[in-house]
Amino acid sequence: MSSLKTPPERPKRNVIPGFGLSMGVTLTMLSLIVLIPLASVPLVLRDYSLSEFWRVVTDKQTIATYKVSFSCAAAAAVINVFFGVLLAWVITRYKFPGRRILDGLIELPFALPTAVAGVALTTLYSDKGWIGYLFSKVGVKISYTPIGIKIAMIFIGIPFVVRSIQPVLEKLDPQYEEAAATLGASRARTFMSVVIPEILPAALTGFALAFSRAIGEYGSVVFIAGNIPYKTQITPLIIMNKLEQFNYPAAASIALVMIVFSFLVLFGINILQSKISEISRGS
Amino acid sequence: MGSKTIKIVLILLSALFVTLMLILPLATVLVYSLRQGWRTFVSCVTDDYTVKALNLTLLTAAITLAVNTAFGIFSAWSIAKFRFRGKQALTTLIDIPFSISPIIAGLVFILIFGRIGWVYPLMEALDVKIVFAVPGIVLATIFVTFPFVSRELIPLMQSQGCDEEEAAALMGASGLQIFSRVTFPHIKWGLLYGVILCTARALGEFGAVSVVSGHLRGKTNTLPLHVEVLFNEFKLTASFAVASILVVIAIIILILRNIVEFRLKREEG
Known part of the structure; x- marks a missing residue:
């Protein structure tokens, strides 16, 4: 994913053995496990006319799933950037009891199986759950609504943002902030003009990773979403529904849209990131 | 303030x-x-279907780990120790499974081995079942966790350069000797770190496995799928009891991960 270009290299004879073997194994396994399977998605659609493909991917119900997935993932990623910066800041800058546990817990969404997270969040935020009960008292339903989808997406995305920002904050010398403060800058101004520009590329990377994970996420979202067409049906779920109806070309068509979209997101973020690092280096 | x-x-x-x-x-x-007491909990956890699901989950994770560790080592060796065109493209291709929905990871294997798949006639002739059977579960899990080990090893081995390996090669060491005596001691914590992350995801994979499994209880149900089945049958206590096995595994993995990360940071100085 790095946008850094390697400098032109002088060809040099390498004395280390094993290039042929290791490259052969790498390419064979990559092709068998990833590339050939992925190529089967467009392959299945070879007998499918363009108008049929278009009808399936722009079907009203399918479009509704794009909207739900996209809007929930974007909202969750924005919230994650806010709390990600907060958590990374608190973990790197403050000393307090329980800091190490907090740091270790951040990784929980990576370690906990998504289905377990899904059933736990659904129960916790349902009308009978500990938190859902409190909200139902004031008339807010969380499980089986778009709010629930966002909660699951926040859960799954938070470590991406924290772990992107944390190393940058660790390297950022507090001296700069102190210098800005001694020069009379207010605390808010110091944060805005010294810290934010430094962590912006990392925050953006975290945003993109959390966003693209949330778009594709299934296990933690499926239970809490409730799969109500036009309301809480996410795109991975409609693919699953098409599969259950044995409508393979339709499933493959929507999958193709998702694959293209996730490649575009990664590509766009790569460009954005290299732009930002150019700007910060140039100034 | x-x-x-x-x-x-x-x-x-x-x-x-x-x-x-x-x-x-x-x-x-x-x-x-634990809501219905310790006894119910124990009977849910030691239930026949739960034990079968646990065995399948462990088997799948073990095969996945072997395949992805081999891939990680070979790919990191070729990418970090040699110069060639298209290196950046190759690393990007390896990362593809991370940017793809697990549902699509399962779907691709249905499209290959399922009834409309181009390999289906051959599998039919050989009388081998891939999807809605254990091999499909293993394949889908391997796909989803494919980049974990290599993604840890590649930057680590790149940062260490090739000087020591070149010296060993010039003194006549074989490839295997160079790897096991020169490279391996430097990368063992990084390798273990990748293996831990891969294990966590392999034990818990749900979406991809859910597509290819067919949910045959006692046959193609992994632990996460078993949690789903019980939850959808409104057997909340049983579902959460099975989930608690996975929670305990997750906590152990988190602790191991933190220990290994600590060693890794110390090694890097």
């Missing part, structure tokens, strides 16, 4: 977030699983 007040507010806000999003879900699993 003094800096002390800000500090306390920020820490409390972080604690609130972590409690609502991470600690309470964990607590929910444990409390619900």
Whole structure:
């Protein structure tokens, strides 16, 4: 994913053995496990006319799933950037009891199986759950609504943002902030003009990773979403529904849209990131 | 507002977030699983179908780990120790499974081995079942966790350069000797780190496995799928009891991960 270009290299004879073997194994396994399977998605659609493909991917119900997935993932990623910066800041800058546990817990969404997270969040935020009960008292339903989808997406995305920002904050010398403060800058101004520009590329990377994970996420979202067409049906779920109806070309068509979209997101973020690092280096 | 007040507010806000999003879900699993007493919990956990699901999950994780570790080592060796065109493209291709929905990871194997798949006639002739059977579960899990080990090893081996390996090669060491005596001691913690992350995801994979499994209880049900089946049957206590096995595994993995990360940082200086 790095946008850094390697400098032109002088060809040099390498004395280390094993290039042929290791490259052969790498390419064979990559092709068998990833590339050939992925190529089967467009392959299945070879007998499918363009108008049929278009009808399936722009079907009203399918479009509704794009909207739900996209809007929930974007909202969750924005919230994650806010709390990600907060958590990374608190973990790197403050000393307090329980800091190490907090740091270790951040990784929980990576370690906990998504289905377990899904059933736990659904129960916790349902009308009978500990938190859902409190909200139902004031008339807010969380499980089986778009709010629930966002909660699951926040859960799954938070470590991406924290772990992107944390190393940058660790390297950022507090001296700069102190210098800005001694020069009379207010605390808010110091944060805005010294810290934010430094962590912006990392925050953006975290945003993109959390966003693209949330778009594709299934296990933690499926239970809490409730799969109500036009309301809480996410795109991975409609693919699953098409599969259950044995409508393979339709499933493959929507999958193709998702694959293209996730490649575009990664590509766009790569460009954005290299732009930002150019700007910060140039100034 | 003094800096002390800000500090306390920020820490409390972080604690609130972590409690609502991470600690309470964990607590929910444990409390619900024990809600009908210890006896019920034990009978749910030692239930025949649960044990079968656990065995399948462990088998799948073991095969996945072997395949992905081999791939990780070979790919890192070729990418970090040699110069060639298209290196950047190759690393990007390896990362593809991370950017793809697990549902699509399962779907691709249905499209190959399922009834409309181009390999289906051959499999039919050989009388081999891939999808809606164990091989499909293993394949889908391998796909989803494919980049984990190589992604840890490649940057680590690149940062260490090739000087020591070149010296060993010039002194006549074989490839295997160079790897096991020169390279391996430097990368063992990084390798273990990748293996731990890969294990966590392989044990818990749900979406991809759910597509290819067919949910045959006692045959193609992994632990996460078993949690889903019980939950959808409104057997909450049983579902959470099975989930608690996975929670315990997740906590062990988190602790191991932190230990290994600590060693890794110390090694890097």
